Amino acid sequence: MARIIVCYKWVKSEEDLRISADMSVDLSKAKGKISDYDRNAIEAARLLAEATGSDLVGLTFGGPDAKPSLKDALSRGLTQVFWVNDSASASADGSVTSTILAAAIRKIDDFILVVCSEGAADTYAHEIGPRLSILLGIPVISYAIQMKAEGEMLAAVRKLEDSLETVSTRLPAVVTVLPEINPAPIPGLKAVLEAARKPSTEWKIAELGLSGDNLHRQTTVTSFKGYVMNRKKVVFKEGTAKERARALVASLRKEGML
């Protein structure tokens, strides 16, 4: 059976990120989650697998903390999931991550399509899908909001700034999807229970047959700090609704906004 591989990333939830007085970022208390847009990508891949009668498998590269992602991903309709488990993921950049994912995809083999979201919730660098296409030597269609497999072809609609571009390509291919391609339903209880019985495969980087040369980050992080919006933060909470509204209108008028 033809196979569709959907890649996802286990990320720290930005909502739990704490910024200290010195602007340093504390991620230690942050919970993990499957990157928001990856959930839409998993559902898009699931719908396509259903339409084409393909086997749908998941792939992730993450450290030991990504373990809870397996069950979550499986409950979203995958038949099995592959996990490249290495704490090197914490410092990996797009070059390293795509090299590892491409090697894992080759090892999974027998695929017609690799589905990624446009970008991850933490880095949002928009690079993994297009990089994978080069490393795998197959075409890429990026930023799709619709897709349909027709025989050996994939047709998709891409969303550009002010136009929609309909394109097609021969499979196998890589596609990156925008979150608006479809909603990401919350898995039901039955799907969650079934997920516990589905297989997952864990690999170490060493099992992927990669040489060490291209597994190092090529940039140096010189600072990682919290962003604070510089706003006046004037809050009207006392008085009647009318008084508060009047106070806001007066402030906006003073700013020359009205």
Place this chain on the structure above:
Amino acid sequence: MPEIMIYSDRLPLAGEIIAAAKELDKEVSAVGLNESDAGELAAYGAETIYVLKGESKRPEDYCWTMATVIAKVRPESFLVGATVRGREIGARLAAILGSPLMSEVNRISLAKGALETERTMYGGAAVLTETVGGFAVITISGGKHQSYREEGRSAEIVTVAAEIDTRVTQVRVEPIVRAGADITKAARIVCVGMGFDKKDDLAIARDLAAALGGEVAATRPITEDRKWLPAETYVGISGAVIRPNLYIGLGVSGQIQHTYGIRDAKIVAAVNNNERATIFQAADYAIVGDLYEIAPLLTEMIGRAG
């Protein structure tokens, strides 16, 4: 030897990037996909222009030739406008050339001779600064640099026959038909958040926008989950990034992905009944209160004055 090479499928953004590179005191060369672009790129200040000649209408299909030109000219870095097409091109080039990609960079500078870039992470909650010693591909966000256009500047033109990647076929391109006005161009925005109970209530936001002479925008769940407004109207890191004079959020909680999209608004105002909503940290003026009560009052007061 040109020190920085640039490309953007949008000429005004190419102009901004040329200006950013020139601020680093670098010689700039540019890639263009036809001769008429070459004149514009020269006017923006590119000293050498590589015109890639080929039949495809998709800039992405010129990736391999761009990579060949880069490998031959060996610039210190290759800057690409972070448009949809530009982001794909940037990532593919980085993979072809085995180089790092610094993506959607807001600021670029020199630190002890190395290129230093700044970009946001975690939906805008954090800022990452990194340096690179060797060659890198860098995509640059629009609207962060001022371009300088001067008619009649001359540049050396080098024409290169392009080898087109024919694997992806363009079937058609159609403009996105916007149901309303373009929110990225509106001076005043009223933004609808999840504090609205039902679709019919959006009239409250429309009335306020009308009183202000502005447009209605939305948060992502309003367009993507509830589908009350078209996708083009959602503001945020994955949607529209807007720069209005005035933004008024009604029932907007202020998630970081959303507020990323209003960072460059001159004044941010908000109405929310939850005093602990994060929008209060991102607003200049805010009312703790029920939008159903407050917004009509604002409409009346502003309308009366106008």
